[in-house]
Structure formats: structure tokens, C-alpha cells
Amino acid sequence: MKGKIANIFNRRIKTIIFLSGLTTMLLLLYPFNRAVHYTGTNEYCFSCHVHDHAEASWRLSPHVHNKSGVITNCIDCHLPPKGEGHLWAKVKHGIKDVYGFLFKDSADYNWEGKRNVTMANKFTYESSCLKCHSNLYPAGLSQKGIDSHLHYDRNRDAMTCLNCHMHTGHFNPDYQHAQNLEFTELSVSGEVYESAAVLKSFGDFTEYIPGTSVSFEMIAIPEGTFLMGSPEKEPFRRDDEGPVRKVKISRFFMARIEVTWNEYLAWFNATSSEGRVNQNENEEVDAYTGATPPWGAPDQGWGKGKMPAITMTHYAAMQYCRWLSEVTGKKYRLPTEAEWEYAARGGTQTPYYFEGNPGKFTQTTFKNKLFGADTSVIASHAIFKANSNNRTAHPDAMKENPFGLKNMLGNVAEFCLDWYFPDTYQQYEGEILMNPRAPRRGKERVIRGGSYLSDAIDLRVAARDYTKTQEWLKTDPQIPKSIWWYSDCTHVGFRVVCEVDKDLE
Numbered sequence: 001m002k003g004k005i006a007n008i009f010n011r012r013i014k015t016i017i018f019l020s021g022l023t024t025m026l027l028l029l030y031p032f033n034r035a036v037h038y039t040g041t042n043e044y045c046f047s048c049h050v051h052d053h054a055e056a057s058w059r060l061s062p063h064v065h066n067k068s069g070v071i072t073n074c075i076d077c078h079l080p081p082k083g084e085g086h087l088w089a090k091v092k093h094g095i096k097d098v099y100g101f102l103f104k105d106s107a108d109y110n111w112e113g114k115r116n117v118t119m120a121n122k123f124t125y126e127s128s129c130l131k132c133h134s135n136l137y138p139a140g141l142s143q144k145g146i147d148s149h150l151h152y153d154r155n156r157d158a159m160t161c162l163n164c165h166m167h168t169g170h171f172n173p174d175y176q177h178a179q180n181l182e183f184t185e186l187s188v189s190g191e192v193y194e195s196a197a198v199l200k201s202f203g204d205f206t207e208y209i210p211g212t213s214v215s216f217e218m219i220a221i222p223e224g225t226f227l228m229g230s231p232e233k234e235p236f237r238r239d240d241e242g243p244v245r246k247v248k249i250s251r252f253f254m255a256r257i258e259v260t261w262n263e264y265l266a267w268f269n270a271t272s273s274e275g276r277v278n279q280n281e282n283e284e285v286d287a288y289t290g291a292t293p294p295w296g297a298p299d300q301g302w303g304k305g306k307m308p309a310i311t312m313t314h315y316a317a318m319q320y321c322r323w324l325s326e327v328t329g330k331k332y333r334l335p336t337e338a339e340w341e342y343a344a345r346g347g348t349q350t351p352y353y354f355e356g357n358p359g360k361f362t363q364t365t366f367k368n369k370l371f372g373a374d375t376s377v378i379a380s381h382a383i384f385k386a387n388s389n390n391r392t393a394h395p396d397a398m399k400e401n402p403f404g405l406k407n408m409l410g411n412v413a414e415f416c417l418d419w420y421f422p423d424t425y426q427q428y429e430g431e432i433l434m435n436p437r438a439p440r441r442g443k444e445r446v447i448r449g450g451s452y453l454s455d456a457i458d459l460r461v462a463a464r465d466y467t468k469t470q471e472w473l474k475t476d477p478q479i480p481k482s483i484w485w486y487s488d489c490t491h492v493g494f495r496v497v498c499e500v501d502k503d504l505e
Contacts, residue, residue: 039094045074048101053170060171072132077169080125093123115172116390117162124169129161148477155474163475163488172301183297184269187305188213188262196328201505202251204404207498210327212266217256218498219404221343224249225432228341229425230462234351235358240422241462247433249342253498254335257395257406258414259320261304264312267320270327291316291484295477300490302391308412308493310392314445314467316484317415317494324496331499336437337418337446337464339497344409344449344461346402351460352409353401354381361386361456375456382410382459388452409449409459412493416446420466444469451491467492 046055058064063072079089136149152159166172193208193215208215229244230237271290291312298311312320317334324332335343346353354377361378362368363386375386381401383393388410395406419442421427428436438446444466450459457463472489473481486492 040073040075040079040090042074048097057170057172061167061169062171063169065171072169076132077124077128080127081131084127089125115170117160117166120162120166121160124162126160129165133161144477147479148475151474151477158471159474164477183294183299183304184265184272185304186212186214186262186265186269196330199330199501199504202500205253207328207330209263209266209324211270214262214266216260216263218253219256221249221252221254221339221403223251224342224347226342226345226347227349228338228433228436228462230351230460234460234462236362236457236460238463240424240464243425245425245428245433245436246431247338247342247436249339250435251500252335252339253500254339254343254403254405255495255497256404257306258308258412258493258495259317260306260395261299261309262306264309264320265304267323271319271323291319292482294482294485295487298485300391306394306396308392308395308407310412310490310493311486312493313469313482313484313486314415321496330501332496333499334415334417334494335497336435337416337424337448338433338436340414340416340448341461343403343405344401346405348402348461351462352378352381353461354378354399358457358460364455364457373456378456378459382450383407383452384410384450384454384456384459385452386456390452392452407449409461410454411452412449412491413447413451413454413465414449415467415492415494416448418446420444420446420464447492453491 058074063077075090078093080086136153137146141149148164152161152164190213192213193210195208195210197205197207199205203220205218205220206215207218225246225248227244228247230241231244232242234241268291272293294311298309299307300310321332321334324330344353351358356377359365360368361373361375363373373386378384379387381399383398392411395411398406398411400406401408418424418438419440421438421442424438427439447465447467448463450463450465458465468489472486474488476482476485476487
């Protein structure tokens with residue numbers, strides 16, 4: 001009897017303990033859930049995220065300002081769906097946001113510089129996009145939209161929704177995902193030139209584009225000999241930069257700055273075409289053809305005028321040079337890789353044309369990440385990752401190199417005439433190379449100089465890079481892809497060289 005009573009007592013104790021634990025858990029869970037809910041509201045998000053454009057641009061976006069009246073909230077995009085790591089992502093981002101709110105000054109953030117696909121992909125989840133937009137082919141979708149979504153379906157490992165819909169969540173008045181016919185106005189006025197410059201001797205000159213008010217400066221680059229490439233002991237050297245070759249370069253003229261929007265739009269306005277010209281860029285032709293309009297704003301809203309022209313393809317740059325040759329009566333073209341490096345060095349043989357060690361300028365080393373890099377010297381000569389705010393800059397901001405050229409390093413990388421091969425220098429034969437040029441056929445072209453996106457090690461004069469045509473056309477909605485405009489490349493432009501007439505003194 002006593003044992004039976006004891007069992008009943010033990011069961012009651014266990015029941016009381018269980019109910020007490022359950023009650024306690026529910027009491028604790030309720031405020032926890034309330035806290036999770038409250039910290040997921042738009043009001044709470046905006047109380048912490050104090051950057052200027054976040055709330056206003058969200059309210060103007062299709063996620064709020066639409067015909068259906070449906071509102072997409074902050075956490076609908078900036079956290080994954082529940083059951084797919086939602087809570088962990090909330091904790092991770094929350095800790096970072098609270099730290100920034102408490103210990104950093106929001107005025108110091110470059111909010112505009114962070115408005116790009118690379119940054120947005122760190123805080124926006126593809127799974128959240130697809131949860132709402134599960135049908136990628138809804139009724140009423142245009143044929144171009146269908147083609148674009150088919151392209152996305154086939155390339156999900158390389159693309160995200162943001163590649164095409166970057167400004168859906170936060171409205172950007174400078175962005176237009178449509179064929180843009182309103183970007184062609186020149187930011188220049190004054191005398192309309194009737195003829196191009198007449199050269200009587202080899203020296204610096206100002207070129208005039210006939211029929212426009214556009215002019216640009218050309219620098220006389222004397223002939224000379226230099227060592228092309230980088231020595232094996234140069235910090236951060238890559239294999240495609242060697243072996244070092246001795247090269248002799250004939251004299252030529254080179255533009256003082258990269259081709260500006262004023263110069264490029266003078267060509268576009270004179271030759272632009274609504275039709276498509278499917279010219280094979282491997283075909284060396286003397287005639288020039290006109291570009292079709294770009295999609296969106298090719299200047300990215302950063303400004304035109306004397307800002308460097310960007311987003312054109314290598315083929316388009318070649319056509320510009322052919323047109324410029326036609327209207328000026330001179331022989332304009334892109335520089336060869338050897339000419340570019342010779343001009344950039346300006347008689348120097350160091351990693352940069354100014355004093356400095358790449359190891360002290362780079363932000364890639366642990367020491368410099370921890371304590372910061374001293375970039376005061378390089379920042380006076382180049383627009384690069386550390387000082388660019390993720391955008392191009394006006395050419396007047398930087399110092400000249402020894403030849404009087406600006407922005408040879410940084411701002412925008414520059415197209416060269418040569419096809420790219422990693423073993424180009426190994427293919428060259430002879431003790432001294434005279435005006436070398438890589439083989440006349442290839443897949444991608446050489447680009448040089450680094451850009452506003454580059455670390456200091458990629459601004460070294462000998463550093464080589466190349467076009468990535470397929471990657472740079474990922475989000476082009478046209479089929480076939482444009483031969484005139486890169487949809488996914490904003491860091492490459494070009495500068496022109498002019499050949500010297502044999503009779504010029």
C-alpha cells in the first residue's frame with residue numbers, strides 16, 4: 001500500500017515538474033517570439049539602418065509602389081525564408097548591424113559605393129526572391145523577359161536575380177533596364193570645329209573632332225627601348241608577366257587621358273544604328289559601323305562629359321578608332337600591349353612609375369588588413385579600390401606620369417590591340433623586339449592598368465589582364481548578345497594612340 005501511494009506521489013511530482021517546465025518555457029518563448037517578431041518589422045529595421053536612401057528608395061520601389069497593393073517587407077528579401085536558416089541569418093546580420101549602430105558613424109559609410117550587385121548579394125537571398133516569384137514565366141511577360149528568364153534558368157550557378165533586378169527593392173532613378181536612347185547629349189558647347197588638327201612637327205597637340213565642339217589632348221611619346229614585363233623578384237609578380245624582354249618602340253602619339261564620354265558620344269551620335277550589325281571582330285575591316293543603343297544607363301549615373309567612357313565592348317572601341325581616323329585624316333587605333341607598357345612606365349623600370357612597394361600599398365596582406373595600408377603616395381597617382389568609392393573619377397584628380405599621361409594606372413582598365421595569351425612573352429624571339437605584337441587571332445583581348453575596383457598589386461605597370469566576354473554579357477537580355485555594349489562590365493575603357501606620319505619631322 002505504501003509503495004502504491006509512493007508511485008502515485010512520484011507521478012504527481014513529475015507531472016508538476018513537467019507542467020512547471022512547460023509553463024516556464026512558454027513564458028520564456030512568448031517574449032522571445034515577440035522579440036523576434038518586433039526586430040523583424042520594417043520600423044525596427046529603419047531605426048537601425050540610418051543610411052539616407054534605404055527607406056525612401058524602398059517606398060518608391062515596385063515592392064511597395066505597385067498596382068496590386070502588396071508590400072514586400074525588409075526581411076522578405078534580406079533574410080532567407082523560415083526553415084532555410086532564417087534565425088541564424090537574423091542573428092548573424094543582427095550582431096553586425098548592432099555593432100555598426102553602436103560603434104560606427106553612419107556618415108562615414110559610402111552608401112552609394114555599396115549599391116552594387118557584389119555587395120547586394122551578401123545581404124539579399126536568392127531563395128527569398130524565388131519564394132515569392134516561384135513562377136518565372138507569368139502571364140503577360142514579354143518575349144524579352146521570357147528570353148532573359150530562360151537565360152537565368154540555364155545559368156543559375158553563375159547568376160542571381162540581382163544581376164538584372166538590382167534596383168527592384170530600392171528604386172534608383174538613374175537605372176533603366178530598357179534600351180536607352182536618352183544618354184547621347186554631349187556635355188560640351190562652344191566653337192564647332194570645321195577641321196581636325198594639322199601636324200607640322202612631332203610634338204604634343206590638341207585634336208579637334210570636325211563637326212563637333214569636342215577636342216582632346218595627344219602626347220608625343222618618343223621612341224625608346226625598355227624592359228617589358230616584371231622581374232622574378234618583383235612582389236606579387238604573376239607568371240604571365242615574364243620572361244622580361246627587351247623591346248624597342250617607335251615614336252607615337254597617345255591620348256593624355258582615357259576616351260571621355262564627350263568623345264565617345266560624338267562617334268555614337270554620328271554613326272548609331274537601330275539595326276544590328278553582326279560583324280565578326282576577327283575580321284579586320286577598314287570600314288566602321290554604328291552601335292545600337294545600350295540597355296540602361298551606360299555611365300551608371302556617375303556622370304558623362306569628361307568622365308571616362310565605359311561599358312563598350314572591345315569591338316566598339318575598335319570601330320570608334322576607325323571612325324576617328326576617317327574624320328580626322330590620321331591613323332588612330334588602340335595601343336599595342338608593348339606601346340601601352342612603354343608609355344605607362346615613362347622611362348622607369350620599377351613596379352610603378354612612382355616610388356613605392358606593392359607590399360606596402362596592398363590591402364590583401366594580413367598586416368595591412370589589421371593595421372591599414374599607407375596609400376598616400378599611390379592615391380595621388382591612381383584611382384583604385386582604396387580611394388575610388390567603387391566608381392570612376394574625373395581625370396583631373398590624379399598626377400601625371402613622366403610622359404605627361406594621366407590615369408595610366410587605375411580609374412578604368414584599358415583595352416589594348418593584342419589578343420591575350422598567358423605565354424605571350426615566351427613566344428617572342430630575338431634579343432631586341434621591335435614593336436612586338438601578339439598573334440593576330442585569339443579569344444580574349446589584353447586589358448592593362450587596373451581600375452577603380454583593383455587592389456594596388458593589380459596596378460603594377462607589368463600586371464596583365466584580359467577581357468571576359470561571356471561573363472561580361474551575362475545579363476544582356478538580347479539574343480544574340482550585343483557586340484557593342486557589355487552588360488556586366490563597368491571598369492574598362494580605352495585610350496587612343498595615333499601613328500606618326502613618316503614625313504613628320
